Amino acid sequence: MANVLGWLVSRGNNTEAFVVSSEETFDVIIVGAGCLGVATAYYLQKNSPDKKILLVERTLAAGQANTAMSAAAVRNMFASSTNQLLTDTSIKYFEYVQEELGYDLFFEKTGYLWLLGEEQFNHESVKVWMERMKKSGISHKVYNKEELKAMIPNLNVDFAGDEEAELMNLHEVSYGLFGADCGVLDPTRLVEYYFEEFTKISHVKPRFGVNVEKLLLEADPKLDLPGEPYAWQKKKVNGVVTDKGTIRADVVVLATGTWTNALLDPIGIDSLTKGKKRQLFVIHAEDKEDLQALLDVKGFNELGSIPFTILPSAGVYFRPQLQERGFWIGCGDKVGRAYKYIQNDEDMVPESSYYENSMYPVLSKYFPAFLGARPVNSWAGGYNYSPDRIPFVYLECGVLVVNGASGSGIMKADAMGRIADALYRGEAEAELYGGKKIPSNTLSIKDRDVEVESV
Ligand SMILES: Cc1cc2nc3c(=O)[nH]c(=O)nc-3n(C[C@H](O)[C@H](O)[C@H](O)COP(=O)(O)OP(=O)(O)OC[C@H]3O[C@@H](n4cnc5c(N)ncnc54)[C@H](O)[C@@H]3O)c2cc1C
The missing domain is CATH 3.50.50.60 (FAD/NAD(P)-binding domain)
Structure with missing residues (x-):
């Protein structure tokens, strides 16, 4: 058996080292x-x-x-x-x-993919954004709906007749704005x-x-x-x-x-700064064929992986995690998520109900591959705005x-x-x-x- 207590004794009182x-x-x-x-x-x-x-x-x-x-x-x-x-x-x-x-x-240069609805894409702020990127020489490319559908088979771009999607205020996917760098x-x-x-x-x-x-x-x-x-x-x-x-x-x-x-x-x-709690939930692709296929989407980067992807609605996004063969799911929600003047311990605790009620429904509407997927890990912290x-x-x-x-x-x-x-x-x-x-x-x-x- 390892001599744990002996190690503690030999190590001495470590706190002394910190006295200033x-x-x-x-x-x-x-x-x-x-x-x-x-x-x-x-x-x-x-x-x-x-x-x-x-x-x-x-x-x-x-x-x-x-x-x-x-x-x-x-x-x-x-x-x-x-x-x-x-x-x-x-x-x-x-x-x-x-x-x-x-x-x-x-x-890893996975690239960044913003999925946008028609109205979002044509909004003045997106025009300004693209113009400024062009001026600064920031690489970006626009994909249309058909191109996205062909590249990401699991992506649901069309919510016609889907009452739930309407109730959830989901924008249909019309464009993808992609940054390769x-x-x-x-x-x-x-x-x-x-x-x-x-x-x-x-x-x-x-x-x-x-x-x-x-x-x-x-x-x-x-x-x-x-x-x-x-x-x-x-x-x-x-x-x-x-x-x-x-x-x-x-x-x-x-x-x-x-x-x-x-x-x-x-x-x-x-x-002049304040915080906001942010959370990440880990989904493993494991043996789920649809999730594996989504992770391995080709055509965007040399890695042959889906880019970091931001959905058109509710601020939901995911990051591919290639070593773990999975996804980290996050959400940059705005109204409804409190600002915190100073971050506290509660802000470091993820809320499983947040994933289940707020993120999962949106995620699985756009990407049905996530249907039934449950997080294997999660954590939380704060943005400093x-x-x-x-x-x-x-x-x-x-x-x-x-x-x-x-x-x-x-x-x-x-x-x-x-x-x-x-x-x-x-x-x-x-x-x-x-x-x-x-x-x-x-x-x-x-x-x-x-x-x-x-x-
Ligand atoms: C869920 C989530 C996702 C994010 N995703 C991204 C992303 O994709 N890309 C990105 O660029 N950024 C992202 N961020 C933001 C990014 O993490 C922060 O912008 C960045 O970590 C800020 O760095 P920092 O050094 O200020 O913060 P911190 O890492 O919080 O460092 C501050 C340090 O100060 C120490 N400290 C504070 N007060 C005291 C004190 N009184 N005495 C001694 N020590 C003290 C703390 O212990 C801490 O170690 C994300 C954040 C979260 C929470």
Whole structure:
């Protein structure tokens, strides 16, 4: 029998390793080791090699929170030129990491397929979306109903005479808008990549199991008066108060996603973001011939698989999971799903009734292959929405905020990390992968210069 207790004794009291000395000071503390925190950590350290950068995270490893809950689909098919730039350059970097550096991110170019009804396709917003993609050189192709029917035999495009479909407000499928440069990857591998690259060049061991309770806001300069800072004093965040002690730094990066309000509100900075619960349910194709055939649909990509597919109704989508031979089913529902100011434990629990009552009926109407299919696994997390669905990256009073990815933080992580680094170094422009540049303050609250995102 394995000597488990002996191992525990020899390991000692691990919590001691996490105790923080109040004497410790750093150039930068990064709070949050999700995909945005680790990408930021890497670019900061890479471009400021002498700086002491501490990464702190309250869970016991990097990428365990919403990053791990993600469908990890990546697309450059956005309507706003800002999101196009952030995602297109990030995806190209992921490809470079996998193809040139040989670090497998399990990035698979499945493509992205939006199934749209006649009215949806002809809507002004879709016209603008396609025009902007054309202008930016984002690859996309339109399939008509007949082409889709021929390529995806199991797809139900016609609901004529189907009273249930009418009751459910389902749009018939008239078009497919397809992006070949989109795909899926493994979010854990992505986090591991940035984390490993960061720790190779960092001078400071990251600390896990450390909860940041508040930001240390002080008068700037400190006059050591009782109760300062006063309203007339300048103020600056000079570190963080954690459950293991206080740590000081010149700059504190908040990559805390859906928990950012808990840290910014008490010091009077409005993050302008809020969360929404999102869930994924896993269906295995197993021995179901129809589901196997759907997974193996040919003609869209070199993998010979169905693309990441978004249905025309109710926000239901699925991601092919080729290693598992199955599908991850999700839903981006709008009205009826509450916004959450700060994500809580309940938001991390999937609801089986949500799959059964909301997703399954829609899914199986469009794809009868899913009839009778029951999830073998499920999980939940939160999106961190900004009002215009474009992320935030800004530096204010010593806090560098990197959040508001609005449900697409994996696919924007590289660009957001580079912009955060440029802001930290006081550069007017950030250089993204491939050499494209963006003003460093584009994603700020005060000097924001973006188009509202509509897809
Ligand atoms: C179901 C679902 C599907 C999704 N699908 C996609 C997709 O297909 N493509 C895509 O690009 N994105 C997707 N997303 C969104 C994506 O997961 C997020 O945009 C991304 O993970 C945000 O990265 P982050 O680093 O801000 O978040 P997180 O991974 O949540 O990281 C924040 C970290 O901060 C830590 N933290 C917070 N507060 C404190 C504190 N006080 N002290 C210490 N540590 C703290 C947390 O523990 C956490 O590790 C999806 C999300 C969900 C929930």
